[in-house]
Amino acid sequence: MLENLAETQYTVHDLIRGRWSPRAFSNRTVERDKLLSLLEASRWAASSYNEQPWSLIVATQDQPSEYARLLSCLVEFNQSWAQSAPVLMLSVAKLHFDRNGKENRHAFHDVGAAASNLATQAIALDLFVHQMAGFDAQKARTQFSIPDGYEPVAMIAIGYLGHPQTLPEALQAQELAPRTRKALTEFVFTGAWDQASDLVID
Structure with missing residues (x-):
C-alpha cells in the first residue's frame, strides 16, 4: 500500500494521518x-x-446499472478515474428538522460529520475514500427521485488503493505529491477575526 502519511505539526492518531483522497483504486x-x-x-x-x-x-x-447511474452524475473528469472505484455513493442532506419543520442550517455540517466518520473507519479497514464536489446535483436529483427539502451534497468513491501508474501522467504527479495543509495560525483565532490565537503561536 502506498503510504501517504500526513506530516503533522502536533501528534494526531494514525487513522487521521493516514486519511487521504487517492484517485487510483484497485x-x-x-x-x-x-x-x-x-x-x-x-x-x-x-x-x-x-x-x-x-x-x-x-x-x-x-x-x-445502478453503478452506471451514479457514475453518470459525475463530471467527465471525475468519471475518468472514479470508474475504477468498486463503490460509489451520493450523500444527501435533509434541509429541515423533523422536530419542528424549521430550516436545519447545520444539515450540511452534519452530513460532513457522517462522511468524516465513514472516511476514518475506511482507513481502519485499509480502504480509501475520495469525496467529490464535481457532479451534477440536478441530474442526481432526477436520476434518484430526490424530493424537495433534500439536497445532494457530495459523491464518494470507495475502494482499496490502486497503483498510481494506472492514472494519466498529470494525475500520477498529484497522487504522489506531498500532502499540505494551512498552518494553525491561519485559521485558529482568539479575540478577533484573523487574529491568530496565542495557543498556536510558538
Missing part, C-alpha cells in the same frame, strides 16, 4: 461486512438535535 471488491462497517460509522456521527439529516445512495460494481 478493482478488488469491497467486502460486504466492511462496507456495512463504513455505513455504521456514518450512522453514529454527531448531529444537531440527533436529527441525523443524512442519506446515502449506494451502488457497487456488482450492480452495473
Whole structure:
C-alpha cells in the first residue's frame, strides 16, 4: 500500500494521518461486512438535535446499472478515474428538522460529520475514500427521485488503493505529491477575526 502519511505539526492518531483522497483504486471488491462497517460509522456521527439529516445512495460494481447511474452524475473528469472505484455513493442532506419543520442550517455540517466518520473507519479497514464536489446535483436529483427539502451534497468513491501508474501522467504527479495543509495560525483565532490565537503561536 502506498503510504501517504500526513506530516503533522502536533501528534494526531494514525487513522487521521493516514486519511487521504487517492484517485487510483484497485478493482478488488469491497467486502460486504466492511462496507456495512463504513455505513455504521456514518450512522453514529454527531448531529444537531440527533436529527441525523443524512442519506446515502449506494451502488457497487456488482450492480452495473445502478453503478452506471451514479457514475453518470459525475463530471467527465471525475468519471475518468472514479470508474475504477468498486463503490460509489451520493450523500444527501435533509434541509429541515423533523422536530419542528424549521430550516436545519447545520444539515450540511452534519452530513460532513457522517462522511468524516465513514472516511476514518475506511482507513481502519485499509480502504480509501475520495469525496467529490464535481457532479451534477440536478441530474442526481432526477436520476434518484430526490424530493424537495433534500439536497445532494457530495459523491464518494470507495475502494482499496490502486497503483498510481494506472492514472494519466498529470494525475500520477498529484497522487504522489506531498500532502499540505494551512498552518494553525491561519485559521485558529482568539479575540478577533484573523487574529491568530496565542495557543498556536510558538
